[in-house]
Amino acid sequence: xxxxxRILGIDPGLxxxxxxxxxxxxxxxxxxxxxxIRTNGQLSLPQRLATILEGIAEVIAEHRPQQSAVExxxxxxxxxxxxxxxxxxxxxxxALVSAGLPVAEYTALQVKQAVVGxxxxxxxxxxxxxVRLLSLPGSPSTDAADALACAICHAHGGQGLGALTTTxxxxxxxxxx
Numbered sequence: 214x215x216x217x218x219r220i221l222g223i224d225p226g227l228x229x230x231x232x233x234x235x236x237x238x239x240x241x242x243x244x245x246x247x248x249x250i251r252t253n254g255q256l257s258l259p260q261r262l263a264t265i266l267e268g269i270a271e272v273i274a275e276h277r278p279q280q281s282a283v284e285x286x287x288x289x290x291x292x293x294x295x296x297x298x299x300x301x302x303x304x305x306x307x308a309l310v311s312a313g314l315p316v317a318e319y320t321a322l323q324v325k326q327a328v329v330g331x332x333x334x335x336x337x338x339x340x341x342x343x344v345r346l347l348s349l350p351g352s353p354s355t356d357a358a359d360a361l362a363c364a365i366c367h368a369h370g371g372q373g374l375g376a377l378t379t380t381x382x383x384x385x386x387x388x389x390x
Contacts, residue, residue, distance in 0.1 A: 215239035221278035221314070222364030223269065224356050225286070225302040228252060230265050231356030234276045235347065237368040244347040246276055247357040258297070262304040269308035281314045282367035284321060284359065319366050324359070327366035 217238040224231035229252075234245040250268030252261040286302055289295040309316050322332040328342045340358040343349070346365055353361065 218280060218368075219245065219276065219278045220364040220367050221272065221276065221281045221309070222360040222362070222367065223281065223283045223305050223309070224359035224363060225265075225283065225298065225305045226356065227261060227265075227297045227301040228254065229356045230268065230301060230305060231354070231358070231360035232269065232272050233353075233357055233361030233364050234272070234278060235361065235364045235368060242347060242365060242368055244349055244361070246272070247353050247361050249354055249356050258300070262300060265301055265304040266308045269305055270312065273308065273312045273314070278314060280317070280367065281309045282317045282319060282363045283309070284324060284363050285318050287321065317367050319363060324362050324366045327369050328362045 215238050217236050219234065219236050222233040222235070224233075230250040231247075232250065233247040236243040236245055250265055250272075252264045254261075256264070283302065283306060286295065286298050289298070306316055319327075325334040325339060326332045328334075328346070329338050334342075336355050336359070339362050340352050340355060343358045343361045343365065344352055347361065352358070
């Protein structure tokens, strides 16, 4: 019998950070947990980042993952939004690294390719495939679904899959060229 590996996927965001935990045993994936860490927009940026860091630390303490996968950010039209998202992502990665977890990183294109089969899939398609792949009774929120999709991407091949799907492509202004 294959050994089970627990994977924590993270979809970082300053307002809402999605998380998803799955177990992979051989080729079988099993849903463990998923949800969102919400920050209060009235708090200062450092307080919001602390909320993300502490929230992920709680998920790690409760579910004890062995590996983690985080979605990479893309360069937004608004540089300020990109900077804030990068800081939220940094808080998430800090929580993972502090817990001693290996961190794999995937672009949205790689995650969608691994879960839906095409890199330009809509959020609803990702949500639908997450429900099907994990045999969920209902749809998780889009942020939790994106985090679960990131964990599924990692489970379906890890860094090797990511390297394969981006070979020969370049991004310019957030678009494939």
